[in-house]
Amino acid sequence: MxxxxxxxxxxxxxxxxxxxxxxxxxxxxxxxxxxxxxxxxxxxxxxxxxxxxxxxxxxxxxxxxxxxxVSLPTDFEMQNDVEQITARLIEEHDGELDVQANDRAVSFLDRQRQLKARINRNGNLATSIEWFDRNGNLVRRDGFDTRGFLSIATFFGQDGGVAHEVMYDIAGNEVINSYYHEQANGEIGNTLLILKQNDVEMMFSDLDxxxxxxxxxxxxxxxxxxxxxxxxxxxxxxxxxxxxxxxxxxxxxxxxxxxxxxxxxxxxxxxxxxxxxxxxxxxxxxxxxxxxxxxxxxxxxxxxxxISVALNDEMPTVLPFEQRDPDKIILVARIEEQKNISDALKAFKIMRDQRSTLKLYVYGYILDIKLNERLQDQVRDLGLEGSVIFKAYTLSKDEIYQNAQLLLLTSRNEGWGMVINEAFTYGVPVVSYDTKYGPSEVVTDNQDGYIVEQGDYQAMASKSLELLADDEKRVDFARFGVDAMRAFDLKASAERWKALLEKI
CATH class of the missing domain: 3.40.50.2000 (Glycogen Phosphorylase B;)
Incomplete structure (x- = not known):
């Protein structure tokens, strides 16, 4: 295994x-x-x-x-039906609770209009149940696994922080008790876990x-x-x-x-x-x-x-360039310093000054909120508002790549640069910094893309404009990129791994 x-x-x-x-x-x-x-x-x-x-x-x-x-029995009955939980809570309190429901939660108030409990919901299924004391403090939260069983109860201490957690098996038996206290560094952390396995309790000092x-x-x-x-x-x-x-x-x-x-x-x-x-x-x-x-x-x-990490297990439909958005340039990177998005904006500024209709679409989730704010400021300072579009994280590769003319990559460092493989499978040429490591082993310079010196955003802009102006070269680059990706299909990748496993 x-x-x-x-x-x-x-x-x-x-x-x-x-x-x-x-x-x-x-x-x-x-x-x-x-x-x-x-x-x-x-x-x-x-x-x-x-x-x-x-x-x-x-x-x-x-x-x-x-x-x-690990897997639930086929006859497992889900425990997080909102209507059933609501009926049970009303019965347990002899019908003295006032119930207020909306699409997000069901709240239970006592006769003094004090919140006693709240079912957080996703449709007809409860995601958690919260319990409040007489002063309105959250004291306990029961959390349901998305498969429908009560998985964890979290208890909150005097300062409102987590003090104790209990994890349950699917039958409702306590399996793990986890305790939180102040640590040597002054932070509150997990300081003791007690695992109950086969009627034997074992203690562990931390999660590791x-x-x-x-x-x-x-x-x-x-x-x-x-x-x-x-x-x-x-x-x-x-x-x-x-x-x-x-x-x-x-x-x-x-x-x-x-x-x-x-x-x-x-x-x-x-x-x-x-x-x-x-x-x-x-x-x-x-x-x-x-x-x-x-x-x-x-x-x-x-x-x-x-051993390469890339795998192309299916080849998507490659649109002819004349059917794509003629102005769509893409950058696929989460918002963090490593991805060096600032340089991509500088390169795009030069490109947009030469061709005013161009647009740069940045796809990726926000890992660094402050950096995201600085990038938004940079867009305004460069006069690129309306020309740079930050898009939400998406699982749809078609949405990202299928309609694009070029992919830019300006990372300070990479392990491989998976986005290059993804772009090539869609016939999207790549202009990349000579980042360690990856791009120079995937991109063949002047054949399916361009590799420029690390940090030279002017060269990136120049090569990008050159490629955008030459329809024939762009078509050739796209064809070579698609062909290069056949070396990363499932069978070829499996052969490389077979050879490696014989060594290790």
Whole structure:
């Protein structure tokens, strides 16, 4: 069994988790058992899995594991019907509660018009029930898993913060008690977890130690040792290295590994800790250049293997350029400093000054609110209002790429740059900084796109305008890009992974 480790699967994902989901498809193609493993509590996990088409058989959550809820019985009856809960609460209070309902919640007030309880709802299903004391303070919140069972009760202390949590199995039995207190750094944090398993109580000082115990529990499958691949390293490394069982441990490094993005710079602290742990069997990196650079920095006892993260399991419809919006330029990046969106705006300013009808569409969720505000200010300062459109996060690749003329990429650093592959499958040429790592191994300069020097937004603007002005070249670039992506289809990707698994 191969386990791919991250913290959770959210409704909005970074390229790292998308790479993990793609890897699951490859392992299914090879008929090699594998699962994504998570250890953060997430009541929406299974709804998110549906969004990302992850079968239950390919996912293992620590809390599902301990709550006996990895998969629910076929005859399971949902416990969060709003009407049933409402009727029960009215009966328990002898009909003395006044009920007020709207599309978002059902509120219960006593004779003094004091709020006693509130059912938060999504249609006919309750998402949570909140309980209030005589002074109107929130004292308890019961949360339902999206599959319909009471999963957690959260109790709030005198300052309104979380003091205690109880997690339940699908039969309503207490499984985990979690306690919160002030820590040495002055912050309130999780200081004790008590797991009840097979009528035995076990205590853990924090979530990492509980996760290490969980990893040990799943480490042997059918009598064989499992292999753990850490993807979200900075979150999963501690429990991975706290394990008692001996297993194979690999780090999949999805990004640059130095603090200044140069191959010779100081290693990031997370990697320093991994190397010093003495437990690693090796690193996996998505680009050849990263493999060469990283190998120079590691002891000979830790091998580095190159394996691409990209996968194109289906080729979309490629629209002819004459059917696309002639002015649509796209940037696909979450709002954070790493993506260096400011440079893209500077490049686009030069482009828009030469061709006033151009529009830049920025697709991505907001990770840094203050940066988003600065980018909005920059748009105004550059006089680009109405020409730069920030779009909400969307799962629809057709919406993003199908109607576009060009993709810009200005990241300070990348592990691969999955958006390049996505753009090429839609026949969208790419103009990218020579970012470490990824773009130069996907884009063939002057064949399916352009690679310009890191930070040279003037060159990016110049190459983009050149390509926009040459219809024939743009068509050629699009064709070459689509052809290049055939090397990343499911079968080709599976062959590369088969060769790697023979080594590790």
């Amino acid at each position: 191969y386990y791919f480790l991250t913290h959770t699967i959210n409704d909005k994902l970074a390229g790292l988790e998308i790479a993990m989901i793609n890897r699951l498809k490859i392992f299914r193609e090879m008929d090699v058992p594998a699962k994504i493993v998570t250890f953060h509590f997430n009541r929406q996990l299974h709804e998110n899995m549906k969004h990302w088409s992850i079968p239950e058989s390919d996912m293992l959550s620590m809390f599902d594991f301990f709550q006996n809820a 130690h509980l996760a290490a115990y969980f990893y040990d529990q799943i480490s042997i499958v059918n009598g064989e040792q499992s292999t753990f691949i850490a993807d979200r390293s900075y979150l999963v490394d501690k429990p991975l290295f706290l394990m008692k069982n001996t297993v194979k441990k690999y780090e999949f490094w999805h990004n640059t590994f130095t603090t200044d993005y140069s191959p010779e710079g100081p290693l990031v602290p997370v990697m320093e800790n991994e190397i010093n742990s003495g437990q690693l069997n090796g690193y996996l990196v998505p680009t050849r250049a990263a493999a060469v650079d990283l190998e120079k920095r590691l002891p000979a006892s830790i091998p580095v293997h190159n």
